[in-house]
Amino acid sequence: MSTPTTTPTTLQPAQHARPAEVPTPAGVDTHCPYCALQCGMTLRPPAEAGALPEVVERTAFPVNRGALCGKGRTSPEVLSAAVRLTGPLVRGADGELAPASWDEALDRVAAGLLRVRAAHGRDAVGVFGGGGLTNEKAYALGKFARVVLRTSQIDYNGRFCMSSAAAAHQRAFGLDRGLPFPLADVARTGCVILVGSNLADTMPPALRYLTELRDSGGTLIVIDPRRTRTAEQADLHLQPRPGTDLALALGLLHLVVAEGRLDEDFIAARTSGWEQALPGVMAHWPELVERITGVPVPQLRQAVAMFCDAAESMVLTARGPEQQAKGTDTVSAWINLCLATGRAGRPLSGYGCLTGQGNGQGGREHGQKADQLPGYRKLDDPAARAHVAGVWGVDPDDLPGPGRSAYELLDTLGGDIRALLLMGSNPVVSAPRAAHVAERIAALDFLAVCDVVLSETAAMADVVLPVTQWAEETGTTTNLEGRVVLRRKAVDPPPGVRSDLEVLGALAGRLGWEQGFPADPEEVFDELRRASEGGPADYSGISYARIAAEDGVFWPCPRRPSDATAAPGAPGAVDSPGTPRLFLDRFATPDGRARFTPVQDRPSAEEPSADFPYYLTTGRVLAQYQSGAQTRRVRELNEAAPGPFVQLHPRLADRLGVAEGDPLAVTSRRGRAVAPARVSAAIRPDTVFMPFHWPGSGRANTVTNPALDPTSRMPEFKVCAVRVERASDVR
Incomplete structure (x- = not known):
């Protein structure tokens, strides 16, 4: 696959060339542990022993420019030993969780996994990860599942985040990155259609980009069944029935065609499949769309005029249209609108997805997803298997194939899957049909949970392993722009707490793998770089030093070695500058063209009825x-x-x-x-x-x-x- 090229120099985000930042008495530069903005912040050491560090604004970081929401400001509170786990817990003969030593807890986990594997086979052991894990931990967890446990049954809660947008990205553009442009571009376009997102509540520091858009003369259209605080900022608020976003997108594109607003030159030069997509579009005339969505035809026409009259426009989607049983087709319909109007593959225009979880992007790129290997490689691709197996030092034939998706994995617990290692997720609260999921978890023969706190899911475990959190460890995450950033260790964890990397290394050793699972995150990241090299999400040109010097590096960032024998980051390797803006010259498809996807509206999986109105x-x-x-x-x-x-x-x-x-x-x-x-x-x-x-x-x-x-x-x-x-x- 060809690598998408960067934008011209005049559109590059500001770069701040400076030496790598290191801890000083003034504080440690790091990032918020919550959403996918990964806002920059500085943690100032506590003034006295036993106190918590203080959050200080970090105005130089370009994403949030110092702004923080209440969650970010109060994030050190969860570091307190009063609210978090400080030692392992093991369920005793009386059925209660009780303190245990690390050796006892790790021995119990290893024995539980081995016992189930011996009785029921490798795929009877499942692994469930989290979208908040760092890239290093996500990579190590995927490797642990496939190399040590040799199970195909691994997925993560990021499946519940932007998987529909990811699938639509892949089939339209050949590559999935939440935003194919820096967030700052949003303020510089002419019109934004924001679909199913309440940024004012979910990512408050990002709301400034919409404010700046309007202050500079741009317009904002918000599509949401609720008049949220974000919708109150809009020039036009469309309030459709839940589950009708697909019909709405098709109806807007119908009007684009009917009003002669197609960008036929762009369609001819840079896309394929328009003729196949057109019939579905023309089947959704405005009056029909009004009946389906409840949005009046005049508002549909107004939205089209605002979007098309602007010189540059964007569509941004979030969980509203994506968390549906037709979410992939819905996102494809919005992408089709962008392609048909020439709003893609050029500066300050395009489609983007507002990733929700802190590392929802990186978490799936590097191995937690059921069908993916590091670097966004497909698990059923022989070349991908060979490359990653070579980095891992195993036979490609020993790697398992694709497994179940997140909900399907949870639904199988206690049946085909009898033991589960869960890291950084709380499905008892977060999964759909949660009472059923709790029943399935209770039916397991063995459950081990790694977490910072005793969550509702951890409380059901046979063994609970307390692990370090954001400010107590170093590691990278990838924000919603595809910007790889570095969280730095700022404080020491409580004495009874270990990192997830240490846990995986200790378990691997007990299960027969003495090597290959280091506890040093930078060592893990360097292996991740090698494993991702040449893949769609190529991190091989990224290093901790580069991230620190440049306020993050956008992937894909391949190394470009002048010496073919040079390792990533070695003196002979000349690394890419990164890719802030994708698709400006070509899309990441075999022929370089974006692909229209033919879609038709269909009802939601469950519509109101007499009993459930x-x-x-x-x-x-x-x-x-x-x-x-x-x-x-x-x-x-x-x-x-x-x-x-x-x-x-x-x-x-x-x-x-x-x-x-x-x-x-x-x-x-x-x-x-x-x-x-x-x-x-x-x-x-x-x-x-x-x-x-x-x-x-x-x-x-x-x-x-x-x-x-x-x-x-x-x-x-x-x-x-x-x-x-x-x-x-x-x-």
């Missing part, structure tokens, strides 16, 4: 993050968002006889959640909303639908049919 959609709130395992341990964040709620329209509240704060039951075919009512005209009358950060009776994912996208295997978190009642009326 309303839509449920889910999402995040500003003060909590993902399953809440860490943020729910921070006092300030809990005061701001103390628990779950059900947002509903005043007309629906009147119909149900519900007042603000009344307990409300939301019931689907899978279960029931109960939470206080929050009455608001910001939501459609036919829809209710629940945040998904909490366990217990208000757990939104008790209700959500695990129906899977046939391509990405993404569950349909964002839409299901529910019944809504006062909790006192439920018998």
